[in-house]
Amino acid sequence: MALVLHAGKNNKNAVKALIAAQYCDVEVKLAENFEMGVTNKSPEFLKMNPIGKVPVLETPEGPVFESNAIARYVTRIKADNPLFGSTLIDYGHIEQWTDFAAMEIDVNISKWLYPRLGYGVHLPLAEEHAIASLKRALDALNTHLASNTYLVGHSVSLADIVMTCNLYLGFSQIMTKSFTSEFPHVERYFWTMVNQPNFKKILGEVKQAESVPPVASKKPAAQPKETKPKAKNEPKKEPKKEVEKPAKAEAAEEEEAPKPKPKNPLDLLPPSKMILDEWKRLYSNTKTNFREVAIKEGYSLWFCDNKYNEENTVSFVTMN
Structure with missing residues (x-):
């Protein structure tokens, strides 16, 4: 029985498992006719994930949700998988960079991107903090990649799959060339990864964002003004003439002259x-x-x- 992944085709969290499946030679199929906002609110889906988030992997033993957990599950189906490294320290470093990709890269890209797309309130100060935190993380990643082709060891690992998928959201949506040029080793790493055959089969041709998305406008649509029907043969109303009020006395109109301040005895x-x-x-x-x-x-x-x-x-x- 093939594993069924419930998510949209271009969901960057779903493609982690799909790319891992390519490296592990495991059959994973996307659920047919999945519609975000509809399918994930159905009773059948909520039985698999009570909060309705995607992706969810349907297995013979039961469902698995959370994208990194799904990717780990797919990777572990076959023993002695190189995606988890060959030693205990390799495994520790793979887990380390997987968490780094989630907590330092993905979180800050999301805080920068999603409010601009209308998924949350856009706060300039919060955006500045997210960009600063993202640059700090990319700088650390850039330093590591200055002397490493891959995150761990000398071949693709699960950490590379998770990191690349998280960077994919930024590169394709909001991280322009002028932004990423500060991190040349990250650029080299990303384009090397997305052009690997197993990545390219899932992601297709990847293009970098040319501009930062503008902040989504949330102005309510203007409502048409109501037009009152004209009454037939309605007599014209004559404007009321205002009775002229007598002019006030000049003495009252004039402001009182300011009184001199009393002198301080000191x-x-x-x-x-x-x-x-x-x-x-x-x-x-x-x-x-x-x-x-x-x-x-x-x-x-x-x-x-x-x-x-x-x-x-x-x-x-x-x-x-």
């Missing part, structure tokens, strides 16, 4: 020769008593008794 004091900033510098360096240097012209000195003198043990706290 303004009558003579200017002081004492500059407080100089006193601050003097005190901080010499601890001179203020009363010894105070010039009384322009200032008045007040002495206060604190209620809680036992708390005034630190001089600078007390003086503040």
Whole structure:
């Protein structure tokens, strides 16, 4: 019995399993007449995945959902599969890059792309953060690929399949040449992968996005204005004549002249020769008593008794 994959033909999460099946020589067929938004809401589909997400793999033992889990399942059908590496450390690195592809590449491409397509609210600050995070991830990937043809070892692994499928969404939809040119080793890696026969059989010819999609407009459609039927032989209404109001008295119209501000009694004091900033510098360096240097012209000195003198043990706290 062939495995049946329930998803759309161009779903980048579905093609992971289809490409893995090509390398493993496992028969996986796409479900016929699958219609997103209809098929995945049917009772039959919801029995396989209660939240209605795609893809879902139908197997003789039962359904499997989540794209990376499906790809792993397909890969493990045949023992000693090179897609999982030849050593335990290879397997660990394959899992490492598979998770990296999901959490660092796919997540940030999705946060950048989907709000622009109308699948979510477009927030400029969130987009900037997603692009910065994506560049950080691509920079790390670029560094690794500077000395490696593949992610792990010297041949295609499951990590390469997952990584390429996640990059495929970005390259084909939103990551233009001007964007990816900052990461030349990632570019070389991606185009090498998508031109492998097993990839090309599933993906076909891949073209890079020429521009970033504009933000989808969500303006409601303008509703046609209602036209009122004209009443027959309706007498014309004469406009009411407004009774002219007597002009207000000029005295009321004129604004009152602003009253002069009362003078501050302190303004009558003579200017002081004492500059407080100089006193601050003097005190901080010499601890001179203020009363010894105070010039009384322009200032008045007040002495206060604190209620809680036992708390005034630190001089600078007390003086503040």
